[in-house]
Amino acid sequence: MVFGVALTSLIITQQTSIFVGLMSRTVGFIWDTSQPDLWIVDPKAQFVDDLKPLQDTKLLQVRGVEGVAWAVPLYKGSLRARLSNGTFQTCNVIGLDDATLVGGPPTMIEGQLADLRRADGVIVDEAGANGKLAKRSTAPGVPPVPLKVGDTLELNDNRAVVVGIARTTRTFQSQPVIYTTYSRATRFAPRERKLLSFVLAKVRSGTSHQEVIKRIAQQTGLAAYTPQQFKGITIRYFMRNTGIPINFGMAVGLGFLVGVAIVGQTFYSFILDNMRYLGILKAMGASNGILFLMIGLQTALVGFIGCGIGMGIASLTSILAKNSELAFWMPWQIPVITILATTLITLLTIIFSLWKVLRLEPAIVFRG
Amino acid sequence: MQSAVSCTAVTKSYISRTSVTPALRGIDLEIRDGELFMLVGPSGCGKTTLISIIAGILNQDEGSCVVYDQNMKAMSDIERTSYRGKTVGFVFQAYNLIPSLTTTENVSIPLLLNGYSRADAHQRSEEVLVQVGLRDKLKTVPTELSGGQQQRVAIARALAHNPRLIVCDEPTSALDHTTGEEIMELFRADTVKGHRTLVVVTHDARIFKFADRIGVMDDGKITKVVSSPAELAD
Numbered sequence: 141m142v143f144g145v146a147l148t149s150l151i152i153t154q155q156t157s158i159f160v161g162l163m164s165r166t167v168g169f170i171w172d173t174s175q176p177d178l179w180i181v182d183p184k185a186q187f188v189d190d191l192k193p194l195q196d197t198k199l200l201q202v203r204g205v206e207g208v209a210w211a212v213p214l215y216k217g218s219l220r221a222r223l224s225n226g227t228f229q230t231c232n233v234i235g236l237d238d239a240t241l242v243g244g245p246p247t248m249i250e251g252q253l254a255d256l257r258r259a260d261g262v263i264v265d266e267a268g269a270n271g272k273l274a275k276r277s278t279a280p281g282v283p284p285v286p287l288k289v290g291d292t293l294e295l296n297d298n299r300a301v302v303v304g305i306a307r308t309t310r311t312f313q314s315q316p317v318i319y320t321t322y323s324r325a326t327r328f329a330p331r332e333r334k335l336l337s338f339v340l341a342k343v344r345s346g347t348s349h350q351e352v353i354k355r356i357a358q359q360t361g362l363a364a365y366t367p368q369q370f371k372g373i374t375i376r377y378f379m380r381n382t383g384i385p386i387n388f389g390m391a392v393g394l395g396f397l398v399g400v401a402i403v404g405q406t407f408y409s410f411i412l413d414n415m416r417y418l419g420i421l422k423a424m425g426a427s428n429g430i431l432f433l434m435i436g437l438q439t440a441l442v443g444f445i446g447c448g449i450g451m452g453i454a455s456l457t458s459i460l461a462k463n464s465e466l467a468f469w470m471p472w473q474i475p476v477i478t479i480l481a482t483t484l485i486t487l488l489t490i491i492f493s494l495w496k497v498l499r500l501e502p503a504i505v506f507r508g
Numbered sequence: 509m510q511s512a513v514s515c516t517a518v519t520k521s522y523i524s525r526t527s528v529t530p531a532l533r534g535i536d537l538e539i540r541d542g543e544l545f546m547l548v549g550p551s552g553c554g555k556t557t558l559i560s561i562i563a564g565i566l567n568q569d570e571g572s573c574v575v576y577d578q579n580m581k582a583m584s585d586i587e588r589t590s591y592r593g594k595t596v597g598f599v600f601q602a603y604n605l606i607p608s609l610t611t612t613e614n615v616s617i618p619l620l621l622n623g624y625s626r627a628d629a630h631q632r633s634e635e636v637l638v639q640v641g642l643r644d645k646l647k648t649v650p651t652e653l654s655g656g657q658q659q660r661v662a663i664a665r666a667l668a669h670n671p672r673l674i675v676c677d678e679p680t681s682a683l684d685h686t687t688g689e690e691i692m693e694l695f696r697a698d699t700v701k702g703h704r705t706l707v708v709v710t711h712d713a714r715i716f717k718f719a720d721r722i723g724v725m726d727d728g729k730i731t732k733v734v735s736s737p738a739e740l741a742d
Contacts, residue, residue, distance in 0.1 A: 427589050
């Protein structure tokens with residue numbers, strides 16, 4: 141029974157955490173770009189990666205809106221990097237405002253953000269540098285060498301020099317992330333009429349964000365979102381338009397059903413096996429209330445231990461998978477959900493089994 | 509002598525979907541306070557049904573059964589549960605000790621159900637276990653005991669809360685002759701000492717000599733009540 145509850149809570153915790161982890165990766169870029177108050181995009185953009193480039197003049201229009209303290213351009217696009225062994229790897233290239241470098245990576249591991257001002261300078265994310273962009277030898281069995289400061293890359297036939305390594309939130313597609321300046325990024329990118337992906341803006345202190353959002357919409361025809369709103373619409377897009385929620389929902393639902401089946405069946409068998417002893421207790425004067433309490437306590441204890449084991453294993457998995465591709469994030473709400481689900485399973489089991497106890501005739505004790 | 513059990517025209521039938529099987533067909537029986545009364549008769553004659561009604565774990569269909577001035581039929585389920593807990597002790601053919609509990613813990617069950625604290629229950633249980641000759645088995649689990657020792661534990665459990673009535677279902681049938689006699693000696697001594705009433709259902713003719721009276725049952729009726737085993741043959 142403990143195994144059943146543990147398995148259920150493990151499945152529920154793990155699948156929900158992976159689901160939340162995946163969803164958080166969809167908004168990881170917004171998370172990492174913490175300075176702006178507003179993200180300004182084409183009104184048709186449905187989520188953060190739904191890039192509908194804007195005309196450069198839109199930046200100036202936003203800067204002209206009352207209540208905007210500053211506004212900077214941000215480029216985001218997918219470019220192909222040519223690796224040392226001749227293969228290609230698609231990368232997310234982020235172009236930061238040349239002057240301010242607003243929108244840079246949250247944590248620098250090597251180098252500094254200002255190093256982007258060096259010629260052909262790019263900053264590569266740690267996971268990309270150690271993984272998909274690592275230098276691979278053509279000789280078999282030789283492990284890849286992580287990309288380091290000073291190494292060069294070829295981005296869309298343009299030379300780029302690694303000037304820093306940064307830690308970023310992994311992206312949904314798990315592609316390497318490369319930061320550079322806006323002007324360099326637009327030089328690396330294929331020629332297009334419009335290349336401005338976002339305008340990042342700061343609201344003047346003391347001004348209502350919602351008021352500024354309204355003004356931007358009226359004066360520029362663009363949509364402006366707070367980071368929270370932008371995360372919200374991105375997550376909602378993925379929830380509505382991908383099979384992720386239903387797939388994980390199925391796994392979590394199945395985990396719950398497996399739990400109900402295993403725990404219910406095991407506990408029911410336990411009750412049947414011990415029917416004689418319950419009958420003896422009833423014959424000796426144990427009221428239904430005492431038997432309920434006894435069985436309830438026993439089930440609750442099993443639920444508590446099983447839930448603890450399941451969540452413990454799930455947490456251990458998260459620790460072991462910390463630096464892997466596994467998208468695992470367990471905010472406090474997930475253990476609460478798991479505890480509630482386990483409690484529900486335990487309650488269902490108690491109700492199911494107690495029905496049998498309630499109908500138990502103490503006269504069973506005299507049967508052979 | 510005061511009456512412990514008084515049954516008048518008690519009937520009981522078991523009803524299934526397809527049939528009605530009469531088990532008791534009008535039992536009239538008087539069991540005196542402090543006596544060791546045995547119920548004998550062929551299998552299926554209704555002995556176990558009768559002690560189940562006397563013990564308050566089964567309802568009769570008709571008639572009246574009064575145990576120590578308490579009318580069984582008039583009691584609610586809660587009152588009946590309380591009655592069993594306070595007034596009745598049980599001894600079963602298969603001992604029915606809870607295997608995961610020690611002897612002391614098994615004997616403590618009726619005491620705990622009667623509101624004793626754990627410490628008091630354990631103390632009283634140990635006293636009774638010593639009385640039945642299990643001084644060195646206080647912390648032993650039932651599976652480590654012989655059949656006779658297990659039955660002694662069952663007797664200790666039946667006696668621990670000092671009930672006025674003890675019902676026993678074939679208490680010696682799983683035991684050898686010597687152990688069976690020892691068990692009945694215990695019962696006999698306790699009945700005399702404790703002014704307790706014992707109703708024993710048995711097939712075991714070897715223990716008839718311990719009875720004050722023997723009620724013979726057949727086909728759901730008491731056919732005769734005798735005072736000595738010798739009268740059974742008549």
